[in-house]
Amino acid sequence: MAWANQDKCAIVGVGATDYYVRGKSWPRTINDMAGEAILKACEDAGISIRDIDGFAYYSTAGAGYLDRFDSASLMETLGMPHISFSATLTSGGGGCVGAIGLATAGLVNEDCRYAVTLMALQQLPQHRLGVVFGAAPPSPENSFLQPAGLVGPGHLMSMLARRHMHLYGTTQDAFGEIVMATRANTANRPKAIRKAPLSKVEYEASPMLADPLRRLDFCLETDGAVAVITTTMDRARDCRQRPAVVHACAHGGAREWGRAFAWMGMPDPWFASSGHKFTADRIWAQSGLKAKDMDVALLYDHFSPMVLMQLEDYGFCEKGEGGDYVLSEKIRYDPATRRGVGGGVPVNTHGGNLNEAYIIGMTHVVEAVEQVRGSAINQVEDCEFALASGGPAALPVSSLILRRA
Amino acid sequence: MSGPIKYGPARVLPGEQIRITTNPDTAPFWEAAKARRLTACQCADCGRFRMPPSPYCPHCSSREKRWPTLPGAGTVFSYVVCNKNPANGEPYVYVPVVVDLDGAPGARLNGNLTGCDADDVRIGMQVAVEWTPIQDGWVLPNFRKA
Numbered sequence: 001m002a003w004a005n006q007d008k009c010a011i012v013g014v015g016a017t018d019y020y021v022r023g024k025s026w027p028r029t030i031n032d033m034a035g036e037a038i039l040k041a042c043e044d045a046g047i048s049i050r051d052i053d054g055f056a057y058y059s060t061a062g063a064g065y066l067d068r069f070d071s072a073s074l075m076e077t078l079g080m081p082h083i084s085f086s087a088t089l090t091s092g093g094g095g096c097v098g099a100i101g102l103a104t105a106g107l108v109n110e111d112c113r114y115a116v117t118l119m120a121l122q123q124l125p126q127h128r129l130g131v132v133f134g135a136a137p138p139s140p141e142n143s144f145l146q147p148a149g150l151v152g153p154g155h156l157m158s159m160l161a162r163r164h165m166h167l168y169g170t171t172q173d174a175f176g177e178i179v180m181a182t183r184a185n186t187a188n189r190p191k192a193i194r195k196a197p198l199s200k201v202e203y204e205a206s207p208m209l210a211d212p213l214r215r216l217d218f219c220l221e222t223d224g225a226v227a228v229i230t231t232t233m234d235r236a237r238d239c240r241q242r243p244a245v246v247h248a249c250a251h252g253g254a255r256e257w258g259r260a261f262a263w264m265g266m267p268d269p270w271f272a273s274s275g276h277k278f279t280a281d282r283i284w285a286q287s288g289l290k291a292k293d294m295d296v297a298l299l300y301d302h303f304s305p306m307v308l309m310q311l312e313d314y315g316f317c318e319k320g321e322g323g324d325y326v327l328s329e330k331i332r333y334d335p336a337t338r339r340g341v342g343g344g345v346p347v348n349t350h351g352g353n354l355n356e357a358y359i360i361g362m363t364h365v366v367e368a369v370e371q372v373r374g375s376a377i378n379q380v381e382d383c384e385f386a387l388a389s390g391g392p393a394a395l396p397v398s399s400l401i402l403r404r405a
Numbered sequence: 406m407s408g409p410i411k412y413g414p415a416r417v418l419p420g421e422q423i424r425i426t427t428n429p430d431t432a433p434f435w436e437a438a439k440a441r442r443l444t445a446c447q448c449a450d451c452g453r454f455r456m457p458p459s460p461y462c463p464h465c466s467s468r469e470k471r472w473p474t475l476p477g478a479g480t481v482f483s484y485v486v487c488n489k490n491p492a493n494g495e496p497y498v499y500v501p502v503v504v505d506l507d508g509a510p511g512a513r514l515n516g517n518l519t520g521c522d523a524d525d526v527r528i529g530m531q532v533a534v535e536w537t538p539i540q541d542g543w544v545l546p547n548f549r550k551a
Contacts, residue, residue: 143425143435144457147545148501148515149418151491158485159503166483166528208410211486255463264503265456265513271483 003248003286009104010236010243010405012114013047013229014366015040019191019357022123025223030063033225034120035078041227046240047114049078052229054085054112056103058095058390058398059360061088064121065129085112089251089396096300096361096390098251098279098398103230113231119362120225128221129153145262154218154303156261158210161305164272165212168320170308172212174327176203178304178347179216179354181332185378186351193220194355217304219353226362228369236405243405244369247385248289250282251398259394269319274309274392279399283387284315287401291315294345294401295383296371297331298364301352306392307331314387314399316345338381349378364388365400372404412486412523415500417516417547422492423539430458433472438544443534444472445512454512477534478551479504482513486523498523504532504548520549 015037017025025033042049052075061069071086085106089095096119103115123129129152138146150156164170180203186192198216206214236243256266257275266273284290291297291314299310308322317325325331330344340346350356350367357363368386370376376383384404391397427435430446434457437444446458449469453462461468482503490497502518518526519535532548539545 138424138426140426140428140431141457143427143431145515147418147423147425147539148517149487149491149499150485150501150515155485155487155501159483159501162485163483163528208486208488211410211412211488263457264515265511267511 001285005104005108005246006286007233007245007247007403009107009230009232009246011100011228011230011246011369011402012236012239012241012243013041013045014369015044016226016366017224019193020223021193022128022221022223023125025122026124030067030120030122031077033122034063034069034074034118034227037118037120037225037227038078038116041116041229044241045229050081052080052114052116053083054103054106054115055083055087056085056099056106056115056117056230057088058099059092059119060090062092063119064123064127066127069118085115091394091396093300093360094391094393094395094397095251096398097365097388097400098249098390098396100230100246100365100400101249101251101398104246104249107230107232113235115230116227117230118225118227119360121359122223123221145264154210154213157303157306158213159264160261160272161212164305164309167268167272168323170323174308174323175213175217175304176200177326178307178331179203181329182301182348182352183355185333185349186355189351189356189377192351192356193222213303213305219302219358220355222357222359224357224359226359226366228365242373244372245403245405247403248283248286248401249399250279250286251396252279253395253397254278257395260392262394272309274306274313275395275397276310276313276389276392276399279397280314283399283401289385289401291345294385294387296349296380296386297345297347298350298368298386298388299347300361300364300389300391301348301354302358304354307347309392310389333378333380335378338379346380349376349380361390368400368402372402412488412498415498415519415521415523415526417519417537418490418499420537420539420545423545424541425539425543430460434458435543437472438536438546439542441536441544443475443477443546445475445506445509447471447473447509454509456512456514475506475508478507479514479532479548481518481526481528481530481532483528484518484526486526500526502532502548514546516545516547518548518550
């Protein structure tokens with residue numbers, strides 16, 4: 001299966017605000033932060049805001065959990081002369097990297113010339129995700145979930161983690177290793193929220209919030225905005241930076257995953273998975289590549305066990321062997337050799353959502369771009385292919401391979 | 406594994422803090438629960454079960470439904486141990502469980518498990534439905550260790 005849009009577009013600009021601990025971005029507004037990210041991405045690409053004529057969102061154009069982007073407002077207030085593409089993937093953060101595929105659709109169709117994908121997140125007290133879930137008025141659907149006290153994403157994800165432990169003997173030690181291994185990647189990152197090295201003792205002292213998951217298995221709650229600009233290869237070559245070529249991209253998923261942890265009806269082996277096998281198989285089929293061909297993997301890490309289950313779904317290891325794979329330190333990045341450890345592919349060299357910042361997945365796209373540009377802070381030696389993922393969540397989830405130009 | 410943490414008795418969340426809503430697809434389930442009768446949505450054509458109730462059978466696209474009386478028992482498919490009441494953040498040990506329902510292959514129900522210490526809950530444990538009155542006169546199916 002070839003993908004018609006393979007290598008036809010590239011990400012040419014990335015921009016981000018500082019990352020703030022939840023709520024600390026105030027008195028900035030969410031549109032202030034979104035504007036900064038977009039303008040910085042334009043600067044990075046060496047283009048004008050007036051060149052942007054497309055929006056390819058995800059999360060149903062959500063800006064955080066309660067706000068929503070509006071292309072009309074953004075283009076009018078930022079001074080874009082016109083727009084000719086404005087579209088979003090549905091559901092939530094699972095579509096994060098799939099939005100780049102959506103951008104390629106608009107670009108290859110010549111609907112637009114430069115498409116921006118962005119996320120801005122500002123978690124004022126009433127905007128926290130856990131609170132948003134819990135405070136949502138009962139709906140006929142969540143009346144089958146919420147009364148059980150499954151009110152936050154951590155509760156839901158723990159249910160999957162527990163099943164994985166039961167089926168495959170996975171341990172909390174493996175979840176801890178994921179947090180510690182990726183924490184080790186933030187010590188040298190000025191913008192990261194959690195930079196101090198994490199010991200096993202400290203991990204085990206972290207409060208149990210939804211057993212088997214501790215607070216440190218939950219990602220950060222942060223504020224900030226991130227934007228990236230995608231364009232066609234011919235235009236990309238004229239931009240300021242080395243293009244990050246969009247080599248493969250897929251969004252969607254299998255019916256057995258469906259609404260996932262908002263459903264809990266997934267049969268084995270889907271239940272104790274990341275729901276990514278469908279899109280993983282698609283990008284491997286699109287590209288002829290496999291997990292072992294990746295030089296770095298930026299895996300959506302809202303909860304540590306979901307990294308482990310993605311390692312299985314993408315084929316970095318066999319199903320059920322994620323625990324052993326992780327405990328053999330194969331997701332670590334070795335700064336001395338600038339490569340993986342023990343033949344593994346380094347995961348979340350930016351520290352991920354668990355340690356650097358959580359902007360609903362966009363930081364993974366930025367890191368993937370910087371890795372194939374060769375400008376990452378924790379640069380992987382000779383990085384040709386970077387994998388990035390969005391989700392695990394209700395469908396669509398998404399998968400992306402960027403390639404060095 | 407709960408490690409060194411000792412949780413003690415698993416309690417169901419207080420019914421007075423729980424609200425539900427229904428629609429025409431889900432109302433028969435909740436009306437049955439009000440009469441303390443456990444049911445699940447079954448396709449009247451192909452016989453397969455689905456939960457939560459929805460307009461179409463995902464297997465044969467039929468809109469015809471049946472609401473058979475189930476044995477009221479099941480098996481823990483997975484669980485989480487929580488230690489704070491989500492309504493107020495106060496210490497409160499409860500165990501959300503995903504339960505495979507006896508007599509309704511493929512249908513699962515989420516509830517709280519009681520009748521044992523949270524530390525002793527295991528996947529595969531047999532449970533029986535237990536009814537918890539909630540707001541607006543509705544009744545919620547929870548579970549007790551069998």
